[in-house]
Amino acid sequence: MLRVWVRVRLALGLALGLLAALAAGEETAGAEGHRRLDDGSEEEMPETLKEIEGWRLALTSIMAMGFGAFAAGAGIGGGGLLVPTYAFVLGVGAKNAVPLSKATILGVALGNFFMIGFERHPDPAADRPLIDYDLSAYMQSAILLGTVFGVLFNTILPEIAIIVLLMLVLFYNSWRTVRKGNRLRKKEDEAREREEMEGRSAGKEGTVEVQGGSDEEDVLLDEDVDNVMIQLRPSHSDKSFSTHESFAPHESDAEELNRIRAASDDDDDDDDDDEEDSIKGREGPGRLERSVSVDLAKILSEDARQFPPFPLVILSLSLTFIVFYSLVKNDIIGDIGKCTAGWWVWYLTPLPFYGVVCASYAYFYLYAKYEARERVGFPFVDGDLKWDKQTLLKFPFISWAAGVAASLLGIGGGMVVGPMMLDLGIVPQVSAATNGFLIIFSAISSTIQYLAAGRISWQLALWAIAIGFVAGQIGSRVLKLVILRTGRQSVVVLLLGYVIGISATAMVVTGIIKIVDSATKGEDLFDTDASEVCD
Numbered sequence: 001m002l003r004v005w006v007r008v009r010l011a012l013g014l015a016l017g018l019l020a021a022l023a024a025g026e027e028t029a030g031a032e033g034h035r036r037l038d039d040g041s042e043e044e045m046p047e048t049l050k051e052i053e054g055w056r057l058a059l060t061s062i063m064a065m066g067f068g069a070f071a072a073g074a075g076i077g078g079g080g081l082l083v084p085t086y087a088f089v090l091g092v093g094a095k096n097a098v099p100l101s102k103a104t105i106l107g108v109a110l111g112n113f114f115m116i117g118f119e120r121h122p123d124p125a126a127d128r129p130l131i132d133y134d135l136s137a138y139m140q141s142a143i144l145l146g147t148v149f150g151v152l153f154n155t156i157l158p159e160i161a162i163i164v165l166l167m168l169v170l171f172y173n174s175w176r177t178v179r180k181g182n183r184l185r186k187k188e189d190e191a192r193e194r195e196e197m198e199g200r201s202a203g204k205e206g207t208v209e210v211q212g213g214s215d216e217e218d219v220l221l222d223e224d225v226d227n228v229m230i231q232l233r234p235s236h237s238d239k240s241f242s243t244h245e246s247f248a249p250h251e252s253d254a255e256e257l258n259r260i261r262a263a264s265d266d267d268d269d270d271d272d273d274d275e276e277d278s279i280k281g282r283e284g285p286g287r288l289e290r291s292v293s294v295d296l297a298k299i300l301s302e303d304a305r306q307f308p309p310f311p312l313v314i315l316s317l318s319l320t321f322i323v324f325y326s327l328v329k330n331d332i333i334g335d336i337g338k339c340t341a342g343w344w345v346w347y348l349t350p351l352p353f354y355g356v357v358c359a360s361y362a363y364f365y366l367y368a369k370y371e372a373r374e375r376v377g378f379p380f381v382d383g384d385l386k387w388d389k390q391t392l393l394k395f396p397f398i399s400w401a402a403g404v405a406a407s408l409l410g411i412g413g414g415m416v417v418g419p420m421m422l423d424l425g426i427v428p429q430v431s432a433a434t435n436g437f438l439i440i441f442s443a444i445s446s447t448i449q450y451l452a453a454g455r456i457s458w459q460l461a462l463w464a465i466a467i468g469f470v471a472g473q474i475g476s477r478v479l480k481l482v483i484l485r486t487g488r489q490s491v492v493v494l495l496l497g498y499v500i501g502i503s504a505t506a507m508v509v510t511g512i513i514k515i516v517d518s519a520t521k522g523e524d525l526f527d528t529d530a531s532e533v534c535d
Helices: 004-038 055-072 081-089 093-116 134-158 159-205 252-262 270-277 287-303 309-336 341-347 350-378 391-407 412-424 428-452 458-487 489-520 529-535
Strands: 205-212 216-218 229-232 243-246
Touching: 004 055, 004 252, 055 081, 055 205, 055 412, 055 428, 055 458, 081 093, 081 205, 081 489, 093 428, 134 270, 134 309, 134 350, 134 391, 159 391, 159 489, 243 309, 287 350, 309 350, 309 428, 350 391, 391 412, 412 428, 412 489, 428 458, 428 489
Parallel strands: none
Antiparallel strands: 205 216, 229 243
């Protein structure tokens, strides 16, 4: 009941925050902003839903909801499928389809987070949230840093070059991800076969028939029955953690659970020394072992928080800066003068900001946390990232490259970041959840900017966000059900690969249509003009 109430409060908070952002964007745009809704576009952008034909509105809603559900399951935004849908089915054109797509992606991300935000890590030994917030905060700064360069390259390079790069990057990512998913599925099949063989073997050798009066019973043969290993994993709301412990055959589970919980309390009672040493598998009541045990319990208790505060503060800071920078950029640059020294200083302001945020977060938080974990013998599980110096140095460049590719090609970062996370060995469910969570921040930034610029009306924005929210809920729930029933992580990987491939096909076809149209008008397809950066 408590979790339901928490979800209701979160939903209300998100709704109020969204309405406030929409109202702010609408007020900033004003009447002049609405007048610009159809400026520079071949197709007119409607301001209200009444202006759209009924069949177009219904068909677009159904298609966008379906594509959004698939995207949410894969942990991406789905812009590659949404833009063609709005452009051709709704009939608003490719340019006007982008703001609608961004608003829908925001809804997908919020609906998805409403589910995954309360989920726990799939490994029972890891009592922590499904979303890797440490990774999210570190990646976000580097990705946003890369978008600055990606926008520059996108402005300079000709349309045909961007289409070719788009095709190469997305089709390669799709092929590589599907191959990885098939390999993972093969390993899952082999693991199941081994378990079935071991089960049949245990069934044949593990029981004997014992005569006792008139009754017959099967008795489990186990030479070490007095040292049965159990795993107790209490709720993360307690100050507890997963551990393996030997216990006497006549000791009750309740007594054992209380003894383990008592070990995580931070007190100075010397009578608890033996118990804490037993939890860590050590012998003797030494104070050093006791101190390490208490420190480990504190780290595990902090990791168990559903919403860790510090990474969320870093993410909010990054989002606030980029929204403020984007909203005031045009006004400030207009007063400075195009392509002057002052213009470039302001244009490149995100570089030092995100550079300092990224470096400070890496050294003072991630590396310090890694050293503390190593010192107390933290139990890492499969897919955990160890934030040593080597990982901290290479990861910003990987994230930066993903940001460059995403903004250069005009796609959501998820199509680049998702396969990258899988290559790093992150568990597919954690990868999809973390990637889906990251989308929220870029989608909020883009939607507010489009509202402020008058590229989309508040009514259409709310409609698109509502469609996306429902789609995000459907996608998350269906994927969770499939994983629970099949027990396969490969489902997430294969879904991501196929969605990327379908999106790539749709975007390439759309791009080719646009190139053909430009060619028929006599435009130079290979024209590069660096002066457009300052326009």
